[in-house]
Amino acid sequence: MRKSFVVGALACVLALVSVSAQSADKKILAIVVKGLDNPFFEQINLGCQKWQKENPDSEYTCLYTGPASSTDEAGEVQIVDDLLTRGIEAIAISPSNAPAMGNLIKQRDPSIPVMTIDADFIAADRGLRKTYLGTDNYLMGVKMAEHAAALKPDGGSVCLQLGNVAADNINARAAGFRDTIAGKKDTDRLTGQSGWTEIDGCPLFTNDQVDLANQQMADTFLANPDLDAFILIGGWAQFAPQAYAQVTDQVMDKLKSKELIIIAGDTLPPQMKALKEGRSHVQVGQRPFEMGYRAPSVMIDLINGKNVGDPLYTGLDECKPETADSCLAK
Structure with missing residues (x-):
């Protein structure tokens, strides 16, 4: 069984x-x-x-x-x-x-x-x-994209972290993000539109596991030192604040200079604490x-x-x- x-x-x-x-x-x-x-x-x-x-x-x-x-x-x-x-x-x-x-x-x-x-x-x-x-999950992705474009007007390399492959709400957010960044509906992947390119190995799927989400972030930062943006379409990694702090400690200089930006979904108390500490740049929260x-x-x-x-x-x-x-x- x-x-x-x-x-x-x-x-x-x-x-x-x-x-x-x-x-x-x-x-x-x-x-x-x-x-x-x-x-x-x-x-x-x-x-x-x-x-x-x-x-x-x-x-x-x-x-x-x-x-x-x-x-x-x-x-x-x-x-x-x-x-x-x-x-x-x-x-x-x-x-x-x-x-x-x-x-x-x-x-x-x-x-x-x-x-x-x-x-x-x-x-x-x-x-x-x-x-x-x-x-409105598509709109949530749109807002994430608008903030990413404001922080990185020339675009850059990006990794999207998603949840369950079959979760309609998460997929709608990803669609809203990609469509808005690309300026074109039904964009399956960013391949240079408006200067944005999704790196190899992304999107990442956490299957709603916070430990996996943090490990994926750590691995991505290590393997891609020139990454410009990491987008947590949902807040999974931040739901384990100690682990998330350890992951972001490794890139704090880049976060402070905005060489690397992090935009994340949700605004629960530990996430707002992380935002105030500079461990993310924008939180787009649900209710x-x-x-x-x-x-x-x-x-x-x-x-x-x-x-x-x-x-x-x-x-x-x-x-x-x-x-x-x-x-x-x-």
Whole structure:
């Protein structure tokens, strides 16, 4: 039996125990994320909890769950499958493997409202969900590219660090970055457009593993001493602040002089600390707390047959060292 299946099955059992504990008196609104080990998703959980505290008399309860590890794609699919079998009122899914999750929804054809949160289904499967709540991921990539162009107007060599190969949200950010830098839609790779060239061996895929993300950065800096830009399309490496500090210590002189620039996704507290310390030049942040806080209300509206917009974007925060104390939405 594969380890991922065991981990997924355990998380599934825990989720269903939680459902049983809550469902005696409340109807379940489920939020399923890619992995409970990712601090980004914990912000979604905190938003879910805030909604819960503010609505103690609601007939609904917000259940936050997911596989123990963000690398466990099969475990996430299994959790959604089991929740649908057990019985819930609505579900918001952040699919790690968008095609696989779409296939499950096709097969199950649930009668309850299905929405996506944080990450969407692939374009061909978006008719399977009622709405998407989260970041305009293509725009997030656009903003990263705009900052890169401002910092390096003549272009340069660049490496993009991505997450899961099948993650629609991450791929949309990469597309936004490449299209904007190149000045042309549907740019698969930067090969000199506007002076920008992706180096051999990139993009890198972290599979949402923070240790791998930091190792990839270290290896890339060592093998490419003349690299001009490293773009963390997601914040994985920065989620392990000590390891990230050790990696960036090796190139701090280049970061200070902006010979090498780092632009990263997300604005969690350790990331903002890194920004203030000069370990990155720009952080383009999502608003995961808002996603978790709004999701239960959106699901209730869907249950009640109300018109809900699609997509529902939660906005972005653009932070630089000089604006680090004032750039985040209140």
